[in-house]
Amino acid sequence: MRVHLGSDHAGFHLKASLITWLTEQGHTPVDHGPATYDPDDDYPPYVLAAAVAAAGEPDAFGIVLGGSGNGEVICANKVSGVRAALVWSTETARLARLHNDANVISLGARLHTVPEAVDFVETFLRTSFSAEQRHVRRIGMISSYERTGEVPVPSAPLAP
Numbered sequence: 001m002r003v004h005l006g007s008d009h010a011g012f013h014l015k016a017s018l019i020t021w022l023t024e025q026g027h028t029p030v031d032h033g034p035a036t037y038d039p040d041d042d043y044p045p046y047v048l049a050a051a052v053a054a055a056g057e058p059d060a061f062g063i064v065l066g067g068s069g070n071g072e073v074i075c076a077n078k079v080s081g082v083r084a085a086l087v088w089s090t091e092t093a094r095l096a097r098l099h100n101d102a103n104v105i106s107l108g109a110r111l112h113t114v115p116e117a118v119d120f121v122e123t124f125l126r127t128s129f130s131a132e133q134r135h136v137r138r139i140g141m142i143s144s145y146e147r148t149g150e151v152p153v154p155s156a157p158l159a160p
Contacts, residue, residue, distance in 0.1 A: 011065025
């Protein structure tokens with residue numbers, strides 16, 4: 001499967017390690033940059049490129065990386081069709097796919113070792129969306145808001 005990656009300087013070395021691992025596993029990693037280490041670079045161009053590419057290929061995924069992964073997940077989620085999740089454990093990686101049908105994960109390169117990040121990515125890529133009706137409904141509400149800007153009507157009354 002194709003996996004689009006983008007990072008900043010903080011995620012640069014982890015991105016390289018993940019590209020090697022993805023290739024060894026038979027996947028096709030696509031590196032959206034940066035191509036060289038620059039301690040003063042900015043993540044948005046690289047993360048947005050990876051997210052746009054992942055959203056444009058229905059069977060592809062994306063991995064975005066930074067120091068904490070927070071800015072990168074915010075950035076990736078600005079792309080229509082992206083459901084990006086900040087992942088910090090194999091369980092959050094699993095649930096991102098199982099319940100949210102996430103197509104992009106964000107990793108904090110300063111927070112995890114290479115083996116931990118590989119476990120998260122492997123779990124994410126091997127987990128399928130459950131397609132349970134409640135999850136489909138919720139994703140539909142998010143997608144509808146993304147298209148229309150209209151807040152969905154809640155199924156239960158709002159708190160006072």
